[in-house]
Amino acid sequence: MKQIKQLISCILFSAIAALGTGCATLPNVTEVIEDTPTDTPRQISSSKGLLSPAKSKAVMDRLKRSGNPTDILERHTAVMETVTDTPLTTGNRVSLLADGTDTYTAMFKAIQRAQDHINLETYIIEDDETGRAFADLLLQKQAQGVQVQIIYDSLGSIYTPETFFQRLRDGGIQVVAFNPLNPANDKDEWGLTHRDHRKILIVDGTLAIIGGVNISKVYSSNPFKRKQSETTPIHWRDTDIQIEGPAVAEFQKLFLATWQDQKGPELSGCNFFPILKERGKALVRVIGSTPGETNRLPFIMYVSAISFAEHSIHITSSYFIPDNQIVQALTAAAARGVDVTLLLPGVTDSQLALHAQRYSYSGLLKSGVKIYEHSNSLLHAKTAVIDKVWSTVGSTNLDLLSLLHNDEVNAVVLNRQFAAEMEQMFVRDLAGSRQIHWDDWKDRPWLPRIREWFVNLFARWL
Numbered sequence: 001m002k003q004i005k006q007l008i009s010c011i012l013f014s015a016i017a018a019l020g021t022g023c024a025t026l027p028n029v030t031e032v033i034e035d036t037p038t039d040t041p042r043q044i045s046s047s048k049g050l051l052s053p054a055k056s057k058a059v060m061d062r063l064k065r066s067g068n069p070t071d072i073l074e075r076h077t078a079v080m081e082t083v084t085d086t087p088l089t090t091g092n093r094v095s096l097l098a099d100g101t102d103t104y105t106a107m108f109k110a111i112q113r114a115q116d117h118i119n120l121e122t123y124i125i126e127d128d129e130t131g132r133a134f135a136d137l138l139l140q141k142q143a144q145g146v147q148v149q150i151i152y153d154s155l156g157s158i159y160t161p162e163t164f165f166q167r168l169r170d171g172g173i174q175v176v177a178f179n180p181l182n183p184a185n186d187k188d189e190w191g192l193t194h195r196d197h198r199k200i201l202i203v204d205g206t207l208a209i210i211g212g213v214n215i216s217k218v219y220s221s222n223p224f225k226r227k228q229s230e231t232t233p234i235h236w237r238d239t240d241i242q243i244e245g246p247a248v249a250e251f252q253k254l255f256l257a258t259w260q261d262q263k264g265p266e267l268s269g270c271n272f273f274p275i276l277k278e279r280g281k282a283l284v285r286v287i288g289s290t291p292g293e294t295n296r297l298p299f300i301m302y303v304s305a306i307s308f309a310e311h312s313i314h315i316t317s318s319y320f321i322p323d324n325q326i327v328q329a330l331t332a333a334a335a336r337g338v339d340v341t342l343l344l345p346g347v348t349d350s351q352l353a354l355h356a357q358r359y360s361y362s363g364l365l366k367s368g369v370k371i372y373e374h375s376n377s378l379l380h381a382k383t384a385v386i387d388k389v390w391s392t393v394g395s396t397n398l399d400l401l402s403l404l405h406n407d408e409v410n411a412v413v414l415n416r417q418f419a420a421e422m423e424q425m426f427v428r429d430l431a432g433s434r435q436i437h438w439d440d441w442k443d444r445p446w447l448p449r450i451r452e453w454f455v456n457l458f459a460r461w462l
Helices: 002-017 029-034 053-065 072-083 100-113 129-143 162-170 248-261 297-308 324-335 351-359 361-366 400-405 416-431 446-456
Strands: 044-046 088-097 117-122 147-153 174-178 200-203 207-211 240-244 282-289 312-317 339-345 370-374 382-386 390-394 406-414 433-436
Touching: 029 072, 029 297, 029 324, 044 053, 053 072, 072 088, 072 297, 072 390, 072 406, 088 100, 088 406, 088 416, 100 129, 100 200, 100 207, 100 240, 117 129, 117 248, 129 147, 129 162, 147 162, 147 248, 162 174, 200 248, 207 248, 207 390, 207 406, 240 248, 240 406, 248 282, 248 406, 282 297, 297 324, 297 382, 297 390, 297 400, 297 406, 312 416, 324 339, 324 361, 339 351, 339 416, 351 361, 351 446, 361 370, 382 416, 390 416, 400 406, 416 433
Parallel strands: 044 088, 117 147, 147 174, 312 339, 339 370
Antiparallel strands: 088 240, 088 282, 117 200, 200 207, 207 240, 282 406, 312 382, 370 433, 382 390, 390 406
């Protein structure tokens, strides 16, 4: 009964929120792939600007020679080049932050070292011990002359009291609420479904930390539930990355575009785009998306990368309610002999999302896709590593809410050393997971099958 009430509430909320938003659809990625030229050289940008075609080719050739050949380096990269103006940048150092503790340690260290400005964009910032620790440090840096800007989502942070944000404003920090829930406070066009789900920290324009970690004691929380108790019994498993190098400028552009779109106060006096030195060898492309765009870039990123995989696809997804194109790409990859392994939640903050997730299992398992459910923590990470060279970490869930309605951001990293770290993290997470076998799954009782089928009817709003 409780789950039925939750479903009814979700449907009513989504129906109200969807008024005036139209019926958004995802692009046909097959058509995008077919329209992509295959005979043009890749374009790569460095700290000194766009590389020549010959130098770009040399960079890609070195990457290709470093491991097994894969179409993902050439054809997928070409697809993304045609749908986004964001360049593939070289000279980046990418550090894996494999959990919330590592992420907060890196964020605090970066903030403490800030000298010019700090830009923070997050879905959730809680008024708990973690949120207050961030607030204290940010206020301290503001008092030292470092300008701080914060964008928070008004729905994600619905239970954070206004006094929390007023304290920041009183200390000189500039704070913007993304798409206020009150229509009277709307900046332009009111709509509940358009949320800012990004998590970005940019310090001095030279360092960025992105991923799935919110500012919360539990690393994230459900905005439709009251705060959990001070002694949270379940660990939230999440992933971020820290990037230094030319790619940081692309995250800065996304933040400033959102600030301007939300009619934030005029920004001046900060060096948002300093000269960026090359800090490492990783190729990075920043993938940002906003509702209303013709091409939903994270969706195209995932489907095309899966479609061109030749050896392995290892995906970790916190909310997995895939559309047909993603399912077809995964099953086709398994059919051509690719090791396709999905790591999904077994413990969740949304039972309805878990039922909808399991609706897709039968077709995937029958095709040879391996599915694991993480059981010793609440899995909130959104990552993938393909063919031991292509990786992505970001805020994008593989569900329609994320793919259609949210502002999201992912980083695509082309680097075999970083991919090896991602693979090691994936193996560690599998050790705390339970594999779902087709022989057992097909003999399940009928009640959970009916429940999954019914909940999936409303997957668009979960």
